[in-house]
Amino acid sequence: MATDEHRIRAALLHGREGALLTGIHAMLRHGLRSAPEPTDVHVLVPADRRVGSMAFVHVERTTRLPPARVLREVPTVPTHRAVIDAARRMRNHDAVVAMMAEAIQRRRCTPEALARELADGKRAGRVLPARALAPLLGGARSVAEVDAWRLLGRSKLPECRWNIKLFTADGRYIATPDAWWDEVGLAWEIDSRRHHSGPGEHAGTLARNTRYLRAGVVVLQTLPARLRSEPQKVLAELRAAYGIARGRPRPDVHTG
Template sequence: MRRGIWTTDPLLTAPDRPEVVRATDLEQIGVPRRTISRRCAADGPWRTLLPGVVLLSNGPPSDEHRVHAALLHARQNAVLTGTWALRRHGLERVPRQEEVHVLIPANRGVANAGFARVERTHRLPRPHLRGGLPVAPVPRAVIDAARRLTDRDEIQALMAESVQRRFCTTDMLAEELDQAGRTGTALVRKALTPLQAGARSVAEADAWELWQRSGLPPGQWNVPIFDANGNYIATPDFWCDEIAFAWEIDSYRHHANLEDHRATVARNARYVAAGIVVLQTLPSRLRTEPDEVERELRAAFRTAQARPRPNVKRVA
């Protein structure tokens, strides 16, 4: 190819041209290696994102550029996983991680480079296409992300959102975690346990642990309660059916909205009308005043025990 002809190639001129390409693709359309190197220099129009991967502009790379670059670096059959995959699926409570985590078949030999973390696996998942990119299914992406986090709250928030928004179930997460083996999963397993019991948030997980510590009889989390006529009362965070006792973990943040506040007041009125004993606790107190909260729990529990059980029922 004569010098300069490559400047009109569709790879560089088409309206839908890629912004991130392999250097080998540039060579195939006739761009000499020395030209690629010169254009990727500090004052050039392009820049190198990863070894052999070029951004066809010289500005700071976007997250989209980084994801494309990591997949190009990992080459064929690579699958995006972890936090970057979860954002593609639409999860919101995803911690920021600089490394872009991609999976490749175990028989491949691509090394980590820059922001690209390449993991060889014998369990390469069948990818979902999100924005045209191969993305690991939510359960796999959640566990891959969680195994690389060190903050239990972040792990629980990530898993809780995936379950609460019906991206997956706790059973699916547990199955994926079992297949991941034991290495680096102790914290993840501990964080998953309250969610398997029915907790839906970090605060509810804290409440679950405090209830376990209290030695009080077991109950259920997030089950709807109805009166004798079948009228809905509420879905308490925790419910002890034996004595019709409800425990609600109510935050200031939730009540900052007028409509949410009205809904809570109405809920509490239904509890009172039905004869249900309810204890409300701020999430922050579960960690700052656990002993006091436990005393309040025991006192409320005794109050519920002391009166005849109202005619209300849970629906599992």
């Protein structure tokens, strides 16, 4: 029975010399795991090559063949190209955000590299990746943070900063809140049960909240699901938290 490796090598043989692996299979080779299951093998070939798609092989002709990286003996495109090539063929917004966010979080590429690739590439399939990328360029780093970013656009609150490290006056680390309003000292944490339900994760969350308390930081915790199920209630809570933070002296904390 043919394995994914067999299919990948067969697809590159079909594309002939200079063909490169891209899309989801290329992302997997770069160590990314958030993309959906691939339905075919996506390869790039020179624009003048007369090779078409067939069976499990999706052939894309391009004038923009990037330098290859040989990963496990397979010529592969760079991470940013693999992510954008995959995203242009997808229809699920959350899935596109998740794989872009993973690439950025794991430092496989920068948001700016994704934006350049999206701008320089084909127009077809560009709208959804562009919409998914905008909050990530603003500092969001997950599907939940993207939901929060979009909700904040309706809040009329001042702009915040995303994923900024906080320190006490004497340099001790406090936390890295999902969102931070520096002028009033307000932190917003989008805390999912899945990532904070284990003994270690729960203890870490309690320790983080204690550091916030000692530093005098007002912190609002929100479950990700509520960003979609109860957006108006979340906005009301956020505005109230901002009012509380603004109504007391700003704590002596610094970003870094």
